[in-house]
Amino acid sequence: MESSTRMLDHGTPPERFARGWHCLGLADSFRDGTPHRVEAFGGQLVVWEDTQGNLNVLDGYCRHMGGDLTQGTVKGDEIACPFHDWRWGGDGKCKQIPYARRVPLRARTQRYPVVIRNDQLLVWHDVEGSEPDLEILPPVLPGLDEGLYTPWTWEVVPITDSHCRELIDNVVDMAHFYYVHFSFPTSFRNVFEGTVATQYMESKGRPDKAGGYGSPDLFLKSEATYFGPAYMINWLEVDYKGFETEVVLINCHIPTGPDSFTLQYGITVKKPEGIDDDTAAYISKKYAKMFGEGFLQDVHIWKNKVPVQNPLLCEEDGPVYQLRRWYEQFYVDRADVQPEMVDRFEFEVDTTKANEYWQEEVAENLRLRAEQEASGEAPEGADDAENPQIMSGT
Amino acid sequence: MPSFVPTSADTLEDQRLYTSARLVEVACLDCLARVGVKKNSEHHTSIQWTAEARGHCPELNRRTGGRDFQPACRRLVASIEAAARDGQVPIGAEDGY
Ligand code: FES
Numbered sequence: 001m002e003s004s005t006r007m008l009d010h011g012t013p014p015e016r017f018a019r020g021w022h023c024l025g026l027a028d029s030f031r032d033g034t035p036h037r038v039e040a041f042g043g044q045l046v047v048w049e050d051t052q053g054n055l056n057v058l059d060g061y062c063r064h065m066g067g068d069l070t071q072g073t074v075k076g077d078e079i080a081c082p083f084h085d086w087r088w089g090g091d092g093k094c095k096q097i098p099y100a101r102r103v104p105l106r107a108r109t110q111r112y113p114v115v116i117r118n119d120q121l122l123v124w125h126d127v128e129g130s131e132p133d134l135e136i137l138p139p140v141l142p143g144l145d146e147g148l149y150t151p152w153t154w155e156v157v158p159i160t161d162s163h164c165r166e167l168i169d170n171v172v173d174m175a176h177f178y179y180v181h182f183s184f185p186t187s188f189r190n191v192f193e194g195t196v197a198t199q200y201m202e203s204k205g206r207p208d209k210a211g212g213y214g215s216p217d218l219f220l221k222s223e224a225t226y227f228g229p230a231y232m233i234n235w236l237e238v239d240y241k242g243f244e245t246e247v248v249l250i251n252c253h254i255p256t257g258p259d260s261f262t263l264q265y266g267i268t269v270k271k272p273e274g275i276d277d278d279t280a281a282y283i284s285k286k287y288a289k290m291f292g293e294g295f296l297q298d299v300h301i302w303k304n305k306v307p308v309q310n311p312l313l314c315e316e317d318g319p320v321y322q323l324r325r326w327y328e329q330f331y332v333d334r335a336d337v338q339p340e341m342v343d344r345f346e347f348e349v350d351t352t353k354a355n356e357y358w359q360e361e362v363a364e365n366l367r368l369r370a371e372q373e374a375s376g377e378a379p380e381g382a383d384d385a386e387n388p389q390i391m392s393g394t
Numbered sequence: 395m396p397s398f399v400p401t402s403a404d405t406l407e408d409q410r411l412y413t414s415a416r417l418v419e420v421a422c423l424d425c426l427a428r429v430g431v432k433k434n435s436e437h438h439t440s441i442q443w444t445a446e447a448r449g450h451c452p453e454l455n456r457r458t459g460g461r462d463f464q465p466a467c468r469r470l471v472a473s474i475e476a477a478a479r480d481g482q483v484p485i486g487a488e489d490g491y
């Protein structure tokens with residue numbers, strides 16, 4: 001092999017799961033008096049509501065003989081194991097063993113501190129067992145409690161054969177929006193600081209890739225921020241033929257294994273003036289479908305790519321290395337977090353060259369399509385409803 | 395405990411090239427912040443802050459968090475533009491970095 005040949009460094013994946021807040025889903029989906037199973041952090045969690053209305057999250061396996069608590073029963077405030085009926089409280093302590101004289105003092109299991117934020121159940125995960133850091137919670141969405149937004153549309157998608165860092169990389173990946181999602185980024189910036197990382201993107205639809213929407217009329221302003229390693233709020237302003245919609249997309253995930261995670265995304269739409277709730281909910285569902293298709297486009301890439309620790313970048317690429325440096329803070333002990341992982345960093349991608357080239361390519365595709373149409377052939381890719389015209393920050 | 399560990403020494407050199415090569419120090423014209431700047435082209439800008447510089451920026455320190463926490467400080471942006479005009483920040487890239 002020539003020494004100048006570029007080799008891929010696959011690196012070795014981390015041996016732990018990220019420190020931070022992880023969203024398990026909409027809080028109300030756990031409020032039915034039964035235990036719920038959530039695959040997470042290489043195992044499973046049990047989630048249930050107690051009589052006070054609090055949601056509790058414990059490791060899913062009983063510390064007695066390893067019974068599966070998610071198949072147990074909620075008895076009073078406790079989760080009862082299906083194997084020998086040990087009763088576990090939300091504080092992680094075994095409260096009662098009905099057949100025993102006393103409960104061993106050491107009967108304590110792993111509990112996950114919880115917070116309800118924006119109608120969602122968040123848990124704190126840290127292999128070092130630290131107290132939950134309330135300072136770095138995702139912000140409360142203004143207007144949500146006031147009823148200005150539609151109810152959440154929420155989707156859960158298990159992803160295998162990919163480490164969740166692939167999902168994170170999208171924060172800086174300007175060009176994939178054109179090639180994978182068929183949108184056309186015109187402006188692209190990143191800012192990372194502390195536990196927060198943002199992508200600012202302006203884009204328009206690609207008129208050569210879908211028949212339905214008159215895409216030159218579609219503009220999107222997207223602000224997508226990770227609050228910690230696994231919870232992104234994506235504020236989207238969509239302008240379609242002068243009709244503006246404000247969409248909030250939550251893109252969050254729970255790592256489940258060394259190369260698997262559960263992707264969850266939720267959509268709410270600011271109710272437009274003069275539109276009834278049903279119509280607003282319908283719009284929200286439409287967006288959910290569109291973003292869902294967008295995620296699947298990413299998933300297809302992830303499943304077929306290899307991990308790469310040494311990406312080779314061109315001048316038009318975003319700051320992959322800096323983003324990964326930021327992301328790494330969640331995988332090391334608190335004491336090992338380096339200043340450069342959390343120091344503020346800003347990056348503006350130059351989209352000029354890309355836009356020139358893409359402009360031409362789109363024009364050429366449209367010309368070819370027109371030719372085909374003129375000759376009576378069904379144009380390929382036209383009217384392709386599978387291709388979402390609007391893409392989120394991932 | 396190791397996290398994402400490169401298996402090649404060249405990767406460490408890549409990390410250095412992409413994150414810290416060619417950064418030029420630029421001082422804000424309005425406060426005491428000094429940041430590392432790189433411009434691969436007229437429209438591209440990379441800005442590396444330090445905690446010390448960050449502590450000096452009155453604009454960013456005014457922000458309270460949540461959504462308005464991240465956008466750039468306009469004064470610093472203007473200072474960088476001025477530095478680029480003066481030729482203090484060279485414009486152009488090496489081999490993709
Ligand atoms: S294993 Fe749970 S009660 Fe025995």
Ligand SMILES: [Fe+2]
Pocket residue numbers: 170176180181298394
């Ligand atoms: Fe993507």
